[in-house]
Amino acid sequence: MTYKWLIVLIASFLAVLAKAQTTQRLTLQESIxxxxDSSLQSFGAQNLYLASFWEYRAFRAARFPSLVLNMTPLQYNREFIQRYDPDNNIDVYRTQQSLYSSANIAINQNLDITGGTFFIDSELGFLRNFGQAAFTQYSTVPIRVGYIQSLMGFNTFRWQKKIAPLKYDKAQKQYIRSREEVSESVIEYFFTLALAQAEHEMAIDNVKSADTLFHIGQERFKIASISQADMMTLKLDAINAKNTLKNIEIELKKATxxxxxxxxxxxxxxxxIVLPQRPRNLSIPIEKALDQAYENNPDYLSNQQEIMEAEMEVERTSKGAAFNADLSLSAGFNQVASTIGAAYRNPLQQNIVRIGLSVPILDWGVRKGQVNMAKNNLNVARISVQQKEQSLEQEVIVTVSDFNIQQDMIxxxxxxxxxxxxxxNATRQRFIIGKSDINSLTLSLNRQKDAQKNYISVLKNYWLSYYRIRKLTLYDFEQQAPLSYLFDKMNGVY
Structure with a gap:
């Protein structure tokens, strides 16, 4: 007999140990x-940020001088050209063949203040003409310094300098907000599974309890302690409990x-699922939440970008509606010779000054319409931004108020x-000893189920409200610190 009990204890211990090894316990914070780190939604947010990161890197790189090599490695021409024959006083067509090659290397520097481009370049060209008048010629520009400037035009560089850092700052904050959106999604899935597991456990207990009560009812029915109707109700409860368990098992698999x-x-x-502990009391002042939202929420940066881009379009169309003028200045040296060495000796000075004008005379109001449309779009953008900011402010107030209420509801x-x-438990014991009827027991069981569901639902709403506040403000009110450390952590990797 002792060996049998020992075997039973060992088997029970091994069963518990196997379950502990195979079952993965998950808390809410671990799931988040x-x-x-691993969800597809998180990978998507990370790649969106990296796209903005490299866009900003490209903007920064464009502020430095660029070195460009332009080449025409080979250009072969074979064509008929018209020539005048003075001996016969007629025009004749002759075949001409030529081989041309050139290379130009230049250093360009864009100037944000003026919108112009400063350059230094050097050029080498080779021309070989075939036929009766065959010759070889090299042309060189050892060095040339120049500047190109639009006198009345739109300064793209200046606007890029304003907008690009704003867009990158917005991308950083959007990445942090995306992580908080991941947390919101986790909470939905986590508590859906938590509720399914709680219902599954209650369903299993309900099956055991219904079977027990049914057997007790059978014994009490034999001594006429309960009616046949109560006996049939107990049997029906046992059958329904098993059917409910099967349906809940399906929902549990879906939630898992x-x-x-x-x-x-x-x-x-x-x-x-391990339900989170009862949260400590945390009061979030609405004024502080609004201040953090104004400072950290990327939507405010999006609004600034929208206004700025509309203003940029107004300036672009306004300057484009008037006449355009551009200035090109260059000073350097050039030379032509039959050998490459001679082409670099005794270079001649080369100075070029060019002013170009483009004056609209008649366009049937096209440019004026574009200017008015850009101004109207700017007004629309300002009104739209004002409405968005009011909606965002209202969302912060409502969410914080709801969060403060959720703590009392928990x-x-x-x-x-x-x-x-x-x-x-008390009603069940009273029913077992015959001091309570089946209706009271059923009502008590339903109240227990509803209370369990309501508790999980309130916990879910609490954490949803808390992480929505974090998403709106990008601020950790428990640690009293901005969530920018999430971006700093990622930026250390890249």
């Missing part, structure tokens, strides 16, 4: 961390698949759950 898929986990072991839900569990 896994999703932030939803969370594991979002977290990008392999479905090798079952998951056991206290009530927790107390209601304790009372419902105690009431059901």
């Amino acid at each position: 961390q896994i999703a932030s 698949f939803g969370l594991t898929s979002f977290l990008n986990l392999k479905e090798e072991s079952p998951i056991e 206290n009530s839900a927790e107390e209601a759950l304790d009372l419902a569990v105690a009431a059901y």
